[in-house]
Amino acid sequence: MKINTSKINLNKVKRFYNSFLENGLPNRKKEDWKFTDLEKILNSNFDELEPLREKENYKMEAFLKFDHYYLISINGELVNYNLKLSDGSQDKKSTNLTKISSLNDHPIYSKILKSDDKKVSSDNINIDEMLSMNLAFTDRGYSFQIFKDLDKPLVIYNFFDEKLENKLISNSNLISISNSKVKIIELNIDKSKSNYFKNTFQKFQINESEVDYYFVNYNKSNGFNYTKNIIEINDSKSKFGSKLKYFIFGSGSKFRKDDYEIFLDGENSFAKINSAAILKKSQHHEIKTKMSHSEPNCESYQKIKNILLNDSKGIFQGKVLVSDRAQKTNAYQLSKGLILDDESEFSTKPELEIYADDVKCSHGSTSGNIDKDAVFYLMTRGLSKKEATKFIIKGFLNDVVSEIADHQVRELIENHLEENIKNEN
Amino acid sequence: MLKLKELKASIGEKSIIKGLNLEINPGEVHAIMGPNGSGKSTLANVLSGKDGYTVSGSLKFEDENLQEISIEERARKGIFLAFQYPLEIPGVNTSNFLKTSLNSIRKANGKKELDTISLIKLIKEKASELNIDEKFLSRQLNVGFSGGEKKKNEILQMKLLEPKLSILDETDSGLDIDALRIVADGVNSFKNKNNSFLIITHYQRLLDYIKPDFIHVLSDGKIVKTGCSDLAKELEKTGYKNFN
Numbered sequence: 001m002k003i004n005t006s007k008i009n010l011n012k013v014k015r016f017y018n019s020f021l022e023n024g025l026p027n028r029k030k031e032d033w034k035f036t037d038l039e040k041i042l043n044s045n046f047d048e049l050e051p052l053r054e055k056e057n058y059k060m061e062a063f064l065k066f067d068h069y070y071l072i073s074i075n076g077e078l079v080n081y082n083l084k085l086s087d088g089s090q091d092k093k094s095t096n097l098t099k100i101s102s103l104n105d106h107p108i109y110s111k112i113l114k115s116d117d118k119k120v121s122s123d124n125i126n127i128d129e130m131l132s133m134n135l136a137f138t139d140r141g142y143s144f145q146i147f148k149d150l151d152k153p154l155v156i157y158n159f160f161d162e163k164l165e166n167k168l169i170s171n172s173n174l175i176s177i178s179n180s181k182v183k184i185i186e187l188n189i190d191k192s193k194s195n196y197f198k199n200t201f202q203k204f205q206i207n208e209s210e211v212d213y214y215f216v217n218y219n220k221s222n223g224f225n226y227t228k229n230i231i232e233i234n235d236s237k238s239k240f241g242s243k244l245k246y247f248i249f250g251s252g253s254k255f256r257k258d259d260y261e262i263f264l265d266g267e268n269s270f271a272k273i274n275s276a277a278i279l280k281k282s283q284h285h286e287i288k289t290k291m292s293h294s295e296p297n298c299e300s301y302q303k304i305k306n307i308l309l310n311d312s313k314g315i316f317q318g319k320v321l322v323s324d325r326a327q328k329t330n331a332y333q334l335s336k337g338l339i340l341d342d343e344s345e346f347s348t349k350p351e352l353e354i355y356a357d358d359v360k361c362s363h364g365s366t367s368g369n370i371d372k373d374a375v376f377y378l379m380t381r382g383l384s385k386k387e388a389t390k391f392i393i394k395g396f397l398n399d400v401v402s403e404i405a406d407h408q409v410r411e412l413i414e415n416h417l418e419e420n421i422k423n424e425n
Numbered sequence: 426m427l428k429l430k431e432l433k434a435s436i437g438e439k440s441i442i443k444g445l446n447l448e449i450n451p452g453e454v455h456a457i458m459g460p461n462g463s464g465k466s467t468l469a470n471v472l473s474g475k476d477g478y479t480v481s482g483s484l485k486f487e488d489e490n491l492q493e494i495s496i497e498e499r500a501r502k503g504i505f506l507a508f509q510y511p512l513e514i515p516g517v518n519t520s521n522f523l524k525t526s527l528n529s530i531r532k533a534n535g536k537k538e539l540d541t542i543s544l545i546k547l548i549k550e551k552a553s554e555l556n557i558d559e560k561f562l563s564r565q566l567n568v569g570f571s572g573g574e575k576k577k578n579e580i581l582q583m584k585l586l587e588p589k590l591s592i593l594d595e596t597d598s599g600l601d602i603d604a605l606r607i608v609a610d611g612v613n614s615f616k617n618k619n620n621s622f623l624i625i626t627h628y629q630r631l632l633d634y635i636k637p638d639f640i641h642v643l644s645d646g647k648i649v650k651t652g653c654s655d656l657a658k659e660l661e662k663t664g665y666k667n668f669n
């Protein structure tokens with residue numbers, strides 16, 4: 001596979017482009033890519049990728065039925081938003097309530113572009129091959145800041161249209177939340193008919209805030225997605241600590257690798273990463289996490305649940321790192337795969353690296369087939385095999401779904417999972 | 426209602442039921458006793474349609490050939506099995522499951538599906554008859570239930586689904602004295618001239634409460650003796666040694 005750069009100007013980003021050319025795409029010889037040979041996967045799905053340059057600006061509607069703020073992007077480019085608060089105040093008028101902009105003022109992005117370092121260390125960012133590739137081609141994204149509690153959820157609608165065949169989307173987003181309590185729902189709505197590759201770099205800064213974040217792949221998608229998320233949870237003053245609950249619902253994507261580096265940099269911080277997905281038809285999903293505890297009294301929970309069928313692959317690589325300062329850490333990890341046929345696979349690689357002595361850490365991982373006796377049991381109660389299997393599948397994922405506190409969001413997720421269960425077996 | 430002729434069932438090379446004859450008419454209560462491993466649960470499984478057995482002989486339920494009928498169809502036609510070891514189904518809400526089960530059976534029998542409110546009312550009513558606390562209904566199906574609670578939950582399902590033939594596989598094992606009485610009352614109040622029972626048990630205690638019309642001794646895959654309620658008392662004294 002090659003990248004067609006004939007139509008783009010690489011002057012400003014030459015060094016990233018060169019570094020990308022030098023290193024190439026990551027393959028399974030790299031520890032971090034052991035289960036996901038990106039080089040091979042992209043080579044077998046694309047002859048050539050062309051960096052997307054067209055920017056669309058047609059109107060797309062926010063469509064969720066409940067009351068919400070929204071932000072809309074098309075193919076990764078911010079096109080519209082509404083953050084009119086219920087009290088009538090608007091983003092621009094009220095002082096620094098929110099600020100939304102496209103890539104141009106993305107502070108981190110411009111900082112990296114300016115710096116000469118290989119590593120922008122203060123920002124926890126390490127410029128690896130995927131980030132070099134991202135920096136070489138990024139031309140879109142959004143950045144927003146929230147400084148005040150939101151009384152309704154904020155929905156980020158990411159639309160992807162039909163014109164993405166063999167395109168490379170490179171985008172960069174920054175979400176910064178301070179002193180607020182917010183719920184954010186990120187929806188990917190995909191109308192693409194053929195393969196494209198999206199390489200996203202995303203950074204979250206969470207300061208003295210409580211954030212519930214839900215990523216939902218809203219429908220079936222032909223996109224191949226790699227997303228690197230850097231999440232910094234800081235807390236300098238408050239004794240309660242910041243809280244992040246991050247849910248990933250990726251069912252329906254052909255390929256995704258969601259890579260999270262979470263930094264618990266403030267005392268008493270809390271982070272939760274939960275995922276539930278149904279993988280089928282040769283889909284390949286990897287969730288990779290690195291949970292870094294660097295301050296005392298923090299808690300982290302990770303729970304990954306995959307249903308697998310039709311030659312699909314689910315992977316969880318989860319690392320927990322506890323520094324010597326981070327006493328009284330609680331860190332838990334659990335991954336489970338429920339495999340419905342002989343061709344599918346669930347792989348996990350948990351890692352603990354602990355330098356403090358007063359910590360509670362655990363990890364567990366299981367994978368197995370559906371319990372035939374359980375199916376029989378339900379069928380003796382009049383349920384068809386399909387219904388019985390569905391009950392068991394939903395029950396298996398319920399562990400994650402039941403942790404969604406907001407009933408509107410829970411309903412959205414239940415429908416999303418239902419759709420993905422229904423369309424198969 | 427149920428007619429078994431020369432029923433044989435095996436798993437792989439192992440033959441378990443070795444030519445069994447049994448006829449159960451509407452309104453009758455039959456008990457099956459027999460040593461561990463004699464094939465009692467296997468018989469119950471075969472009647473419910475569980476996969477994995479090679480079955481031969483004739484199995485008729487209301488003159489239909491059971492071998493041609495799937496597991497869920499048998500349930501819908503009125504065969505119910507209270508499991509010796511009810512399964513735990515994580516993440517599945519007990520009352521949701523009961524609702525789905527009841528409605529799928531009603532639907533198959535051409536009855537109107539019940540709405541949620543009537544369902545809940547009905548489920549609560551039956552649960553209270555069995556002294557089952559309502560909080561069990563919002564728990565995950567059988568998950569973390571004690572042995573006795575699981576058994577009571579089976580009887581709750583039986584009472585809700587109103588089967589024609591109820592097969593109770595050691596429902597009495599694991600029940601305390603009071604629960605045994607409640608379960609037996611539950612069965613007796615549900616019993617009428619149209620429905621029948623096949624009660625698998627090791628103890629005559631249950632049979633003191635639910636009077637069987639026939640008691641069969643199953644040994645090594647065959648019914649080796651059939652008698653009336655005195656047979657249970659005799660077995661209690663002498664054990665199965667005369668039948669081996």
Ligand SMILES: Nc1ncnc2c1ncn2[C@@H]1O[C@H](COP(=O)(O)OP(=O)(O)OP(=O)(O)O)[C@@H](O)[C@H]1O
Nearest residue numbers: 436439441459460461462463464465466467468509
């Ligand atoms: N899947 C299987 N594979 C091999 N053997 C089996 C299987 N299932 C049952 N058996 C054997 O068949 C025989 C009958 O088992 P079954 O469970 O029907 O006995 P049971 O009469 O119900 O005993 P108990 O009183 O202990 O419940 C036993 O020897 C058992 O080990």
Ligand SMILES: [Mg+2]
Nearest residue numbers: 465466467509
């Ligand atoms: Mg048994």
